[in-house]
Amino acid sequence: MVKIAVDGMGGDFSPHAIVKGAELAYREGLADIVLLGNKDVIGPLIDKSSGIEIVHTTDNVDMDESPSVALRKKRNSSMNKAFALLKENRVQGVVTAGNSGAAMAFAIFTLGRFQLVERPAIATLNPNAKGGKFILLDAGGNVDCKPGHLAQFAVMGDAFARSTLGIGAPRIGILSNASEIKKGNDLTREAHVIVKGLGLNYVGYVEGMDMYKGNVDVVVTDGFVGNVALKVSEGVAEILMTFFKENIEKGIKNKIGYLFLKEVFDDLRRRIDFSEYGGAPLLGVDGVCVICHGRSDEKTIKNAVGMAKCFVEKGLNDSIKEKMQNFQLLQRIKEK
Numbered sequence: 022m023v024k025i026a027v028d029g030m031g032g033d034f035s036p037h038a039i040v041k042g043a044e045l046a047y048r049e050g051l052a053d054i055v056l057l058g059n060k061d062v063i064g065p066l067i068d069k070s071s072g073i074e075i076v077h078t079t080d081n082v083d084m085d086e087s088p089s090v091a092l093r094k095k096r097n098s099s100m101n102k103a104f105a106l107l108k109e110n111r112v113q114g115v116v117t118a119g120n121s122g123a124a125m126a127f128a129i130f131t132l133g134r135f136q137l138v139e140r141p142a143i144a145t146l147n148p149n150a151k152g153g154k155f156i157l158l159d160a161g162g163n164v165d166c167k168p169g170h171l172a173q174f175a176v177m178g179d180a181f182a183r184s185t186l187g188i189g190a191p192r193i194g195i196l197s198n199a200s201e202i203k204k205g206n207d208l209t210r211e212a213h214v215i216v217k218g219l220g221l222n223y224v225g226y227v228e229g230m231d232m233y234k235g236n237v238d239v240v241v242t243d244g245f246v247g248n249v250a251l252k253v254s255e256g257v258a259e260i261l262m263t264f265f266k267e268n269i270e271k272g273i274k275n276k277i278g279y280l281f282l283k284e285v286f287d288d289l290r291r292r293i294d295f296s297e298y299g300g301a302p303l304l305g306v307d308g309v310c311v312i313c314h315g316r317s318d319e320k321t322i323k324n325a326v327g328m329a330k331c332f333v334e335k336g337l338n339d340s341i342k343e344k345m346q347n348f349q350l351l352q353r354i355k356e357k
Contacts, residue, residue, distance in 0.1 A: 023114070023333050024053040024054070025046075025055070025112060025114045025329050025330065026055045026057060026107060027042075027117075027322065028057055028115070029057055030078070030082075032117075032118030032316075032317050033315045034318060036066060039317075039322055040067055041066075042326070048071070051327045055073075055075075056073050057075075057076045057099040057103050058081070059099075076102060081095075082095050082120050084119065085120075088125065089126070091123040091126065092126045092130060099119075100120075100123060104308070107309075108308070114330070116300065121161060121312050125143075128303055128310050132307045134305055135338075136345060136346065137346070140163045140174075140305070141304060141305030142303070143159055143161050143162040143247075143303055144156050144157070144301055145298070146298050148233070153235060155238055156178050156186075157247055158177070158181075158240075158304065159242065160301055161244045163243060166208065168211035168214075171195065171208070172212060172215040173305070174241045175193050175195075175239065177344070178304075181302070181340075183340060184336060186238070192239070193216065193223050193237070194223070194225060194240055195241050196228075196241065196246060197227065199226065200227070201226070204226070208243065209226065212241070219348060299322075299323075300325040300328060302328070302332055302337065307338065308338065309337065311325045
């Protein structure tokens with residue numbers, strides 16, 4: 022059975038939501054669990070019959086803490102110890118809902134990066150209008166990027182889509198303010214030239230309104246734009262569900278209508294609820310790491326464990342490593 026380390030002290034609703042999510046994952050047979058945190062805090066929350074292993078740590082990383090400070094001063098944190106277990110091959114993956122910047126810093130420092138990867142990227146799975154999914158990366162790991170970094174993201178996204186989504190020739194686009202190549206900015210225009218020459222199934226620029234239409238499988242951007250796009254999408258999804266709920270409660274006819282359409286609304290909620298996806302893998306580091314939303318509840322954590330198990334079993338990191346080694350052009354870009 023795959024064994025996953027869960028950072029018990031990371032996230033806005035830790036440790037309770039994290040512990041309960043880890044227990045759900047264990048009970049459903051998704052993976053064996055190692056839960057890291059202060060045993061005096063998380064111990065009383067765990068069902069003693071669950072079989073979850075606890076690794077005691079004396080510190081935790083605050084959600085607003087500087088990654089560089091965490092790297093220097095929080096070596097005994099639950100987050101860092103989780104990555105240490107992965108480095109020692111005592112677990113096959115890490116799940117954390119803690120400080121994403123610190124998670125990236127610890128992952129790079131402890132696990133290392135793949136050859137040719139300068140900037141690991143956070144890759145989110147998102148629903149599209151055709152019933153499938155598309156990948157957005159980077160979703161917040163690197164706010165300042167060079168064109169070569171976006172090219173690396175494209176290669177890693179291609180490997181992710183092939184190994185995990187089973188797409189034979191993923192359609193890759195660069196997120197921009199228009200579909201015309203002459204538009205965009207210096208970053209997108211230079212990245213366009215590089216990615217076009219990589220031999221991928223590159224379809225050009227993708228506008229924000231087109232990401233969800235199902236005509237692209239991998240959307241590449243820098244972490245600043247990617248995180249803004251992700252948060253706007255989450256906000257729109259939340260307010261739509263709020264509007265539906267408000268209108269359903271306005272009158273008896275609306276409530277009766279809802280009863281007939283309940284399955285439709287339930288399906289819609291599942292497709293746009295981030296908790297259904299669990300989290301986002303950090304691509305480019307030498308180990309499986311799933312970073313969850315800071316507001317993750319127990320359902321999100323359970324699904325994140327399942328996601329980490331999936332990445333381990335499908336050999337996601339082996340696919341990325343092999344893909345990166347095949348692109349000599351990226352080597353030349355890095356040498357410049």
